[in-house]
Amino acid sequence: MSTITQQHQTKDILYPPGGILMWIIIYLELLTFGAVLIAMVWYSKDEPELFHQSRIQLNTTFGAINTLFLLVSGYFMALTVGALKIQNITKSKIYLKLTMVGGLLFLGLKTVEYLDKIEAGLTMGYNTFFSFYWMLTLFHVIHVLVGLVILASVLRAMIKKPEELILEDVEASATFWHMCDLIWLLLFPVIYLVF
Template structure:
């Protein structure tokens, strides 16, 4: 069972009823706005690829694919962690919730460190945003996603502090679900970025 479950069992007769979306409406408006922003980035990337096919064919060959793979692994793992945190709070397991949230923070920090290593790796090879049209769009898209990871990591850290202070219970954890939904959005966007930037020619 994940944070995106559509049904839950309630009541003494175990009547199955529709469940509301995790988080609140404000969180989902924000998430949809962010997804729309990234959709425009992807569209701009594809248009640039159409106009400068050689740059976009050669560009991925110069990237550190290992860094991209490790970042993918870090974010996929982080989504597992945050899903376990939501499951834990629904059981009323406060300590486990905090542990899983901190694991998510650790995965977010790991992503940032890998990304910093990747940028340094690029710099030592003379790769900058001015190297080609591909790298101009690469840096723009990567930095934007990196910024979202940083924001998301601090959000999850704040959520972990609130969980440790007892702000969430099995019956009241809307804020935690909202933070988890935002983090899953960050992960989803990266799943699209990784093949688009590192693999497809």
Template sequence: MWFFILAELLVFGIFFLAYAFARTHNVELFNASQLELDRASGVINTVLLISSSYFVVLAVSRIRRGHSRSCASWLITAMTCGAAFLVLKLSEFSGKIEAGINMSTNTFYMFYLGLGFFHFMHVVLGMIILGAVTLKAWRGGYSAADHAGVETGAAYWHMVDLVWIVLFPLIYILN
């Protein structure tokens, strides 16, 4: 599993490098376009994802002590944060699309929309994984001794979170 998490980080890593490379060739365009972004929504989203990661940590610590139901509840809390992230992100995207901006507008927006959407899909996938884990935890499918599934789901979610923590300052702030 770690292999795939590393592979995913590798893909994002290459995209971040590509972003940095493209930016050095076109600093002014990137800076100008960056100012058009909604930083507030970016900050809220960052808080949402960090909190959700914290809730996932709590969920793992619960299942380590064998508390299935409480583990599931924390996972549901985490997914609620994830869902809020998705809603906010969607409204951000739809705002841009209504303004007539798309991936071909300029290189900055290619990265902003492309990477953002790519990450968005990862959040969706992460929620599907957490959902499956929650369901199994709720039914008592994990125990203090055997809860590899929870750990794996948690690791994936942290990866999605970690990517956002790099992506947010890189695309929204760094000027």
């Protein structure tokens, strides 16, 4: 059994779970996505019918299933960190792999959705709604891709050098992954359900 290094675990304002830098990034990301979503709602007031007609062309089922993929993936990420805290690397590796499967399933379904939209001619320049749709969801997809690369590097470290694993680094990676959940939980209702 390996020893996982843990440096801080306090209620200190400077040490939120996952690290202060990660939480600053999270708040900035939520602020950015939030501002664009507010702009989207603002623009919808000028063209309510266009936004409604465009929204109903989205596949809400795909959106809901993708929400489930990310949520279940986030659940396994939380279990990964939990297992690591009790030094159970074997379980941690399994949970981390399941986390990544959730992310890959999300990307797979997103690809199907994107191809569907492109085939129907609903590309970025089609109208205001779809400009926002592509901009917001693609930006989120980039975050998921980056998150998967980070998780792959954590998994590699778990397999190759478990003795050098630092819990705070894994927590920071997990926090980034959960951030993808948080962003999606804002995007999904506004883009797929509200208009």
